[in-house]
Amino acid sequence: MDQFEPKIVAFVCNWCTYAGADLTGTSRLKYAHNVRIIRFPCTGRIDFLLLQQAFAKGADGIIVSGCHPNDCHYTSGNFHARRRWMVFRQMLENMGVEAERIVFSWVSAAEGAKWADLVNETVESIKKLGPYHKYQDMAKSLEEWEVTHE
Amino acid sequence: MNKLKEKAKELLSSGAVQVVVGYEEGTGGKIRPAFVSRPEDADKLLYNADCHHNLALYLYKHETKRIGKMAVVAPPFVLRSILILTTEFQLEEDSLVVLGVTPEEELIEFANFKEIETWVNQHPIGMKEKDREMLNRLNAMSRDERWQFWQNEFSKCIKCFACRGTCPMCSCFRCTVDYNAPQWISVGSHQLGNFDWHLMRAMHLAGRCSVCGQCGEACPMDIPVHLLSFQINEDIFKMFGSRAGLTLKKESLLSTWKSNDVENFIR
Amino acid sequence: MKLIKKEDLPGLYGYLASAGKKIFAPVRKNGMVSFSFTSAFEEIEMSYIQTKLSAKAAAFPKIEKLMKYTIQKEGQSYEPYDVEKFPGIVVWGAHPCDAAAFHPLNAVFTWETHDKYFTRRMENLLIIGLSCTSHDEFCFCTSVGVHPGDTKGSDIQLTPLPGGDYLAEIITTKGEAVAAAVPALFSPAPGLNKEELVTSVEKRFDHEALHAKINGMFDHPVWKEQALRCIGCGACTYVCPICSCFDIQDEGGIFGGLRYRCWDSCGFGHFTIHTSGHNPRESQDTRWRQRLMHKFSYQPQRQEVFGCVGCGRCSRNCPVDMNISEHLTQIMAV
Numbered sequence: 160m161d162q163f164e165p166k167i168v169a170f171v172c173n174w175c176t177y178a179g180a181d182l183t184g185t186s187r188l189k190y191a192h193n194v195r196i197i198r199f200p201c202t203g204r205i206d207f208l209l210l211q212q213a214f215a216k217g218a219d220g221i222i223v224s225g226c227h228p229n230d231c232h233y234t235s236g237n238f239h240a241r242r243r244w245m246v247f248r249q250m251l252e253n254m255g256v257e258a259e260r261i262v263f264s265w266v267s268a269a270e271g272a273k274w275a276d277l278v279n280e281t282v283e284s285i286k287k288l289g290p291y292h293k294y295q296d297m298a299k300s301l302e303e304w305e306v307t308h309e
Numbered sequence: 310m311n312k313l314k315e316k317a318k319e320l321l322s323s324g325a326v327q328v329v330v331g332y333e334e335g336t337g338g339k340i341r342p343a344f345v346s347r348p349e350d351a352d353k354l355l356y357n358a359d360c361h362h363n364l365a366l367y368l369y370k371h372e373t374k375r376i377g378k379m380a381v382v383a384p385p386f387v388l389r390s391i392l393i394l395t396t397e398f399q400l401e402e403d404s405l406v407v408l409g410v411t412p413e414e415e416l417i418e419f420a421n422f423k424e425i426e427t428w429v430n431q432h433p434i435g436m437k438e439k440d441r442e443m444l445n446r447l448n449a450m451s452r453d454e455r456w457q458f459w460q461n462e463f464s465k466c467i468k469c470f471a472c473r474g475t476c477p478m479c480s481c482f483r484c485t486v487d488y489n490a491p492q493w494i495s496v497g498s499h500q501l502g503n504f505d506w507h508l509m510r511a512m513h514l515a516g517r518c519s520v521c522g523q524c525g526e527a528c529p530m531d532i533p534v535h536l537l538s539f540q541i542n543e544d545i546f547k548m549f550g551s552r553a554g555l556t557l558k559k560e561s562l563l564s565t566w567k568s569n570d571v572e573n574f575i576r
Numbered sequence: 577m578k579l580i581k582k583e584d585l586p587g588l589y590g591y592l593a594s595a596g597k598k599i600f601a602p603v604r605k606n607g608m609v610s611f612s613f614t615s616a617f618e619e620i621e622m623s624y625i626q627t628k629l630s631a632k633a634a635a636f637p638k639i640e641k642l643m644k645y646t647i648q649k650e651g652q653s654y655e656p657y658d659v660e661k662f663p664g665i666v667v668w669g670a671h672p673c674d675a676a677a678f679h680p681l682n683a684v685f686t687w688e689t690h691d692k693y694f695t696r697r698m699e700n701l702l703i704i705g706l707s708c709t710s711h712d713e714f715c716f717c718t719s720v721g722v723h724p725g726d727t728k729g730s731d732i733q734l735t736p737l738p739g740g741d742y743l744a745e746i747i748t749t750k751g752e753a754v755a756a757a758v759p760a761l762f763s764p765a766p767g768l769n770k771e772e773l774v775t776s777v778e779k780r781f782d783h784e785a786l787h788a789k790i791n792g793m794f795d796h797p798v799w800k801e802q803a804l805r806c807i808g809c810g811a812c813t814y815v816c817p818i819c820s821c822f823d824i825q826d827e828g829g830i831f832g833g834l835r836y837r838c839w840d841s842c843g844f845g846h847f848t849i850h851t852s853g854h855n856p857r858e859s860q861d862t863r864w865r866q867r868l869m870h871k872f873s874y875q876p877q878r879q880e881v882f883g884c885v886g887c888g889r890c891s892r893n894c895p896v897d898m899n900i901s902e903h904l905t906q907i908m909a910v
Binding site: 207208211212215228229235238239241242243244245246247248249250251252253254255256257262263264265277293297298300301304 | 447452453454455456457458459460485493494495497499500501502504505507508509511512515516537540541544545548549562563564565566567568570572574575576
């Protein structure tokens with residue numbers, strides 16, 4: 160059997176983590192290839208609905224990363240984001256979603272090595288958790304919906 | 310509640326307000342919102358512990374605002390909602406006469422919203438016993454059991470949006486669920502569409518919920534949607550030490566931040 | 577008129593199930609009775625006043641998948657769902673209001689265009705009606721031309737007898753075919769007056785008189801007054817056995833997906849909003865007016881059916897007690 164290769168979506172901010180990931184590349188650091196990076200102007204812009212969409216479209220894990228506190232290009236976007244994630248993560252717990260599949264991190268533009276570690280560690284942990292069938296099955300509900308299921 | 314009726318009559322006959330939003334007896338033993346605009350109709354107003362509708366809902370609707378100045382019969386959860394709506398720029402103090410009613414069914418008049426703020430801080434709202442029990446049950450569950458609980462509940466959902474319609478905090482002219490470019494939430498009432506809707510709704514109410522429980526009351530399919538808001542309300546109190554609807558300060562939980570917010574999960 | 581003993585009902589159920597029919601019947605669970613697909617006769621609740629949702633989902637489900645589509649470099653393709661594969665559905669134990677409701681529903685879906693999904697489900701539908709022996713204060717069928725013992729819409733109609741057995745009326749050829757397949761279950765009926773067995777629902781207004789009156793009430797101030805407490809949700813629409821508005825949605829990814837239709841409601845503020853932002857029904861009273869005018873003015877005018885069978889579900893389930901019969905009675909009085 161093929162080893163499970165998780166699909167990870169990374170939502171990162173333009174100014175710190177994206178630049179940090181760039182540095183990982185220019186530093187010739189190798190890291191797991193399971194991650195698809197989506198660049199945002201700021202972590203403050205990362206709506207929780209995007210994370211819902213990522214799971215619904217088949218992601219097994221999610222990375223959300225941006226500038227360290229006090230380093231935000233827009234002064235406070237990451238502080239707003241931090242509060243939102245504190246509440247969102249708790250909400251997911253309350254609804255029974257596996258919140259540890261979302262990994263939050265601060266990675267600066269100088270932390271190319273941290274980015275590589277973050278991705279590698281996330282891939283390892285999601286591999287242990289396995290595919291997120293529960294959420295993905297729910298997402299297939301329309302495809303499989305039959306009138307007689309009512 | 311004769312005092313309430315008298316006060317309503319007085320406000321209407323003096324022309325101080327054009328309509329009193331309150332409660333009346335409905336059909337089949339139900340209580341329902343009432344709109345009284347003639348002094349002689351004020352006798353149908355009532356208040357008791359069964360009055361669960363959150364009347365703050367009507368205070369910013371253009372359909373009711375066009376009648377003229379309003380007075381509202383306000384149990385504690387309506388008072389809290391009024392404060393939240395004020396901090397969100399949905400209500401103005403001089404547009405409204407607030408007829409507070411206590412759980413002991415006494416009338417209290419407020420000279421201004423500042424007095425409401427003081428009163429609600431002195432009179433915390435307790436959770437109903439059955440809601441407390443349900444929250445304890447949910448908390449005692451494993452995460453998988455909670456997932457299954459909510460999946461079962463949401464499978465009943467027909468997306469009638471009564472939970473949204475009845476909530477004063479759902480004051481958006483256009484709800485996220487009504488947008489189709491991009492389409493965040495499926496329109497159809499299938500399992501994912503229902504789940505996404507309830508998660509989105511609960512998140513958009515986090516830190517803004519007056520804990521009236523009316524969303525759960527309104528649900529025709531008896532889904533206890535209010536428990537999502539009740540639980541996160543408790544969690545938010547633990548994390549940030551604040552509850553919604555207790556202050557006139559314009560500092561809604563998720564539109565403000567502190568540099569020393571404490572979390573333990575960001576690497 | 578025949579008799580079917582209560583111990584023979586499972587036999588009837590068994591025959592229909594063995595003939596490959598899916599049986600959609602009132603089931604009591606989570607503290608409410610609702611029409612559900614059943615797998616055993618024992619699941620069925622035969623004594624109920626009104627179900628939460630109506631039986632309309634048997635022909636007009638909350639989601640009806642229409643087609644699959646793919647978008648490829650080579651071009652686009654689509655594949656409609658095969659209506660020939662739709663299962664035969666038996667609506668078991670529908671009260672006369674629910675059975676009668678399929679007629680106005682059918683009038684919408686066969687008006688000008690014959691909707692192939694709906695008509696196929698209707699062709700495959702068998703309705704076993706159940707006369708009412710009880711009602712509550714929300715029931716007002718007699719005011720809109722339906723009677724608690726009506727057989728209209730049913731293929732076979734059961735009327736409960738005090739001892740637990742049922743009178744069985746075989747109404748249509750579909751019903752006859754079923755009765756002919758299991759003749760042993762039916763015996764000659766004792767001489768009984770069915771009228772005395774069914775409940776009697778007070779008539780509050782006359783629907784023909786209402787129709788004549790409401791036609792001219794478009795600009796009447798009563799709508800504004802009645803709709804003040806309406807919260808603009810879709811609960812009344814979705815529990816209604818006749819409301820037939822739907823939305824069509826495409827869902828999928830870059831390379832394909834599927835198209836379905838799902839219930840929609842005229843109560844929603846955005847139901848009629850235009851791309852420009854203009855909304856012809858900009859306030860809740862105009863939406864409430866639409867709901868009542870559609871049922872009691874437009875549908876009778878255009879399709880010669882009334883859009884209401886008096887089941888009372890909208891009133892029972894309304895979060896703010898917008899009681900339809902109370903409002904209609906008021907309209908007759910203004």
